[in-house]
Amino acid sequence: RAKETGKARCVIYSAEKFTQPEHDVSLEAAMFQAVRDGEFLLHYQPIVDARSRQIMGFEALMRWMRPGTGMVSPAQFIPMAESNGLINLLGGWALKAACVQIKRFEEIIGRPLYVSVNVSPRQFRNDQFIDVMNDAIRLSGLNGEQLLLEITEGILMSDPEHAESLLNAITARKVRIAIDDFGTGYSSLAYLKRFPIATLKIDRAFIKDLPRSVKDAAICNVVISLASHLDVNTVAEGVENQEQLDYLAKQGCGLVQGFFTGRPLPPQEIISLLEAEQAAREAASGETVDEP
Numbered sequence: 001r002a003k004e005t006g007k008a009r010c011v012i013y014s015a016e017k018f019t020q021p022e023h024d025v026s027l028e029a030a031m032f033q034a035v036r037d038g039e040f041l042l043h044y045q046p047i048v049d050a051r052s053r054q055i056m057g058f059e060a061l062m063r064w065m066r067p068g069t070g071m072v073s074p075a076q077f078i079p080m081a082e083s084n085g086l087i088n089l090l091g092g093w094a095l096k097a098a099c100v101q102i103k104r105f106e107e108i109i110g111r112p113l114y115v116s117v118n119v120s121p122r123q124f125r126n127d128q129f130i131d132v133m134n135d136a137i138r139l140s141g142l143n144g145e146q147l148l149l150e151i152t153e154g155i156l157m158s159d160p161e162h163a164e165s166l167l168n169a170i171t172a173r174k175v176r177i178a179i180d181d182f183g184t185g186y187s188s189l190a191y192l193k194r195f196p197i198a199t200l201k202i203d204r205a206f207i208k209d210l211p212r213s214v215k216d217a218a219i220c221n222v223v224i225s226l227a228s229h230l231d232v233n234t235v236a237e238g239v240e241n242q243e244q245l246d247y248l249a250k251q252g253c254g255l256v257q258g259f260f261t262g263r264p265l266p267p268q269e270i271i272s273l274l275e276a277e278q279a280a281r282e283a284a285s286g287e288t289v290d291e292p
């Protein structure tokens, strides 16, 4: 309290503090209406090859655009949707919409892409999850291997029996599993042996201070090397500069995702980006082919 009365006291900060609980209740109420009004949308962040920087896929990231208020952070509304159960509806929609969208991106770029979709613990526990996933594949016409489901370590640790049977059902459809925010949860090397995991996403916390931080460098190097020995892919999250990218590429991290190689963008902006890339490629090949 004493600190807040000092000269550094910020009015907005203290106002936020006082209105937070009330605000949360109205935000949660607004959420149900927002689902009906279609205020939720998906942005897409490129996941690129660490060496060539070619786009290999996209992570679908949910956004809530409130008219008159602006964007609500997923860090705020995802936990709310998780506790009130709306996440099943929202997450199911996201899964289908993302698969359909990626098919469109593919048509523009003319080569296969994959899509990474976050799955929350409550969705993962829901009996209908497999049906929703199968619908998403069928509706979009994607191949199973083009879909990557991002789950967290906690999901595997809390109910390993359920996780094992569900993951086996998922991988039977060729859909792949990624561990999101790897290294920040209740990690256990045993689950890398037990479960069919295709990808580890190294959390931004370990990337942030690369390459200077000796500890972070050690952790990243060990994760990349472990993954490569297990034939598991690695995606470094939150890559924000060239040094981080160079370091990770040199260590053998296959894929990176971050503001440096591409921010999350609405589908229309991704389409413009892919069209520009495709036009550049066609122009380049046109020059050599059409030359008399």
Ligand code: C2E
Binding pocket: 045, 060, 061, 062, 063, 073, 074, 075, 078, 091, 094, 118, 119, 120, 150, 180, 181, 204, 237, 238, 239, 240, 257, 258, 259, 260, 264
């Ligand atoms: P996440 O799955 O770990 O997603 C990565 C987050 O890092 C995203 O935050 C992304 O915008 C942010 N990010 C990407 N590159 C950078 C970078 O270079 N620097 C920094 N500082 N941040 C970067 P976002 O979009 O705010 O999402 C936050 C979290 O909300 C996600 O973390 C995920 O756990 C959850 N989330 C988002 N969409 C969904 C969804 O559709 N379903 C579920 N269940 N959770 C979602």
Ligand code: MG
Binding pocket: 059, 118, 150, 180
């Ligand atoms: Mg994620």
Ligand code: MG
Binding pocket: 180, 181, 201, 237
């Ligand atoms: Mg992540």
Ligand code: MG
Binding pocket: 180, 181, 203, 204, 237
């Ligand atoms: Mg993360």
